[in-house]
Amino acid sequence: MGMMIRIAHLYPDMLNLYGDRGNIIALTERMRARGIDVHTDAITMGKSFNADDYDILFIGGGQDFEQDVLLNDLKKGKDTQINKAIHNGTVMLAICGGYQMLGKYYKTYDGKMLEYIGALDFYTEGKKERMIGNYAYKTKEGIEVIGFENHSGRTYLRNGVEPLGKMIRGYGNNGRDSTEGVRFKNTFGTYSHGPVLPKNPQLADLLISKALENKYGKSDLSPLDDSLETKARKQVMRLYIK
Ligand code: GLN
Numbered sequence: 001m002g003m004m005i006r007i008a009h010l011y012p013d014m015l016n017l018y019g020d021r022g023n024i025i026a027l028t029e030r031m032r033a034r035g036i037d038v039h040t041d042a043i044t045m046g047k048s049f050n051a052d053d054y055d056i057l058f059i060g061g062g063q064d065f066e067q068d069v070l071l072n073d074l075k076k077g078k079d080t081q082i083n084k085a086i087h088n089g090t091v092m093l094a095i096c097g098g099y100q101m102l103g104k105y106y107k108t109y110d111g112k113m114l115e116y117i118g119a120l121d122f123y124t125e126g127k128k129e130r131m132i133g134n135y136a137y138k139t140k141e142g143i144e145v146i147g148f149e150n151h152s153g154r155t156y157l158r159n160g161v162e163p164l165g166k167m168i169r170g171y172g173n174n175g176r177d178s179t180e181g182v183r184f185k186n187t188f189g190t191y192s193h194g195p196v197l198p199k200n201p202q203l204a205d206l207l208i209s210k211a212l213e214n215k216y217g218k219s220d221l222s223p224l225d226d227s228l229e230t231k232a233r234k235q236v237m238r239l240y241i242k
Contacts, residue, residue, distance in 0.1 A: 002035065002036070002037055003035070003036045003037065003212065003215075003216060004036070004037040004038070004039065005031055005036055005037070005038050005039075005055045005056060005208075005211055005212070005215070006038075006039050006040075006041070006053060006054045006055050006056070007024060007027065007028075007038065007039070007040040007041070007054065007055070007056045007057075007058060008040075008041055008043050008049055008051070008053075008054040008056070008057045008058070009021075009024055009040055009041065009042050009043065009058050009059075010043045010057065010058065010059040010078070010082075010098070011043070011044065011045065011059065011060070011062075011066075011070060011098075012042045012043075012044070012060070013042075013044060014044075014045065014062060014066045014069070014070060015059060015060040015061055015062040015066060015070075015095075015097060015098055016060050016062075017060065017061040017062055017063070017095075017096065017097070017150075017193055018061070018148065018150075018193035018194055018195065019193075019194070019195050020060030020061055020095050020098075020193060020195050021060065021195070022194075022195035022197070022198050023058060023060070023093060023095070023195045023196060023197040023198075023204075024040055024058060025198070026195070026197035026198045026201075026204050027056065027058075027197060027204060027207065027208060028040065030201070030204050030205065030208060030224060031208055033224055034221060034222055034224075036208075036212075041054075043078070045070065045073045046073065048076075048077055048078070049078070049081060050081060051081040051082065051084055051085035051088075051090060052084075054085070054090065055090065055091060055211045055214065055215050056090070056091045056092070056093070056207065056211050057082065057085055057090060057091070057092040057093075058092070058093050058094075059092075059093075059094045059095065059098030059099075059101065060095050060096075060097075060098050061095040061096030061097040061098055061099075061193055062096075062097040062098070063097070064097075064108045064112070064126070064152070066097070067097045067100070067101065067106065067114060068112065068114060070101075071114055071115075071116075074101065074116075074117065075117075079117040079119075082102070082117060082119060083117060083118075083119040086102070086119045086120065086184065086185065086187045087119070087185070088185075089185040089186050089214060090186060090214065091186045091187075091188075091207050091210045091211045091214065092186065092187040092188065093188050093189075093190075093197075093207060094187070094188070094189045094190075095189075095190060095191070095192065095193060095195075095196065096149075096150075096151055096190075096191050096192075096193060098189075099155075099181065099182065099189035099190060099191065100116065100124045100153055100155065101116045101117060102116065102117060102119045102120050102122075102182070102187070102189055103116055103117075103118065103119075103120055103121075103122040103123050103124060103155065103182075104116060104118045104121065104122065104123045105118075105123050105124070106123075106124040106125075106126070106153055107123075107124070107125045107126060108126045108152070108153075109126035109127050109128045109152050110126075120160075120161045120182060120184050120187070120189075121157070121158040121159045121160055121161055122155055122156060122157045122158055122161060122182060123155070123156055123158070124153040124154065124155045124156075125153065125154055125156075126152040126153045126154070127152060127154060128152070129152075130150060130151060130152045131149055131150070131151055131152075131154075131170075131171035131175055132149065132150045133148070133149060133150075133170055133171070133240075134146070134147070134148055134169075134170070134236065134240035134241065135147055135148070135149050135167070135168075135169055135170020135171065135172065135180075135192075135241075136167075136168040136169050136170065136237070136241045137164070137165030137166060137167050137168055137170075137172060137180040137181070138165050138166050138168055139164060139165045139183075139203070139206075140162075140165075140183075141202075141206065143200065143202045143203055143206065144168065144237075145164075145165060145190070145192065145196065145200050145203055146199050146200060146233060146236050146237065146241065147190065147191070147192025147193065147194055147196050147199070147200075148192065148193050148194040149170060149171060149172070149191040149192065149193070150193065151191055154173070154174035154175065154176075155173040155174055155182075155191075156173070156174060156177075157173065157179065157182060160184070161182050161183070161184050162182070162183050162184070163179035163180055163181055163182060163183065164180055164181030164182055164183045164188055164189065164190050165179070165180045165181060165190075166178055166179065166180070167179070167180055168241065168242075169240075169241050169242070172191065173191070186207075186210045186211075186214070188203075188207065198229070199229070199232070199233065199236070200233075201224070201226045201229050205221055208221060209221060
């Protein structure tokens with residue numbers, strides 16, 4: 001029997017800033033290239049889902065408006081499922097607005113209070129001045145993640161959660177404490193749009209490995225030809241980062 005990974009793409013039509021869907025494409029292509037089957041379901045507004053049916057959950061970024069509109073839908077059961085998945089160690093990637101939704105709340109720069117699912121202990125407060133630009137950070141494995149950030153929200157981590165990375169350049173979570181994103185079990189939250197995984201094949205493979213370990217107890221990913229990605233990364237590093 002071949003291997004098969006199931007991905008739930010939450011709100012693909014509402015949260016897809018700067019091509020965040022490209023993360024699904026990168027995961028899919030990198031798995032197919034290794035002979036792993038991939039099946040992705042779009043979990044839109046109004047559609048219920050059971051997180052136990054999936055190996056990877058993905059949620060992209062959006063504007064304050066979409067985040068507000070989705071709040072009601074999130075609280076009709078998706079919140080419980082996402083919470084369960086995060087604490088079970090299911091692989092989850094959440095970008096920007098989607099990342100903010102995993103925390104306690106997001107208070108927008110114009111004073112609107114959005115109470116989120118509180119799966120992880122952090123909160124976000126917006127300011128009028130946005131944090132925009134190419135940026136980079138380093139994970140605990142030493143992966144240098146290159147990304148693009150554009151957010152008004154400043155995120156502050158509290159108990160029991162660690163950042164996904166330490167800033168190399170840019171603002172990250174809040175522009176003050178040199179942290180970026182969140183990491184908890186196999187949940188990865190980050191402000192990186194652009195999308196993040198095509199630019200960072202090592203991070204994509206880390207997520208794939210975790211999903212395979214969860215499901216099959218092992219993961220030996222054969223190397224892929226990443227020479228184009230490596231060239232592009234060098235160029236971005238040279239022009240924008242270092
Ligand atoms: N609306 C959120 C903010 O501005 C998230 C933006 C985004 O996903 N790019 O902080």
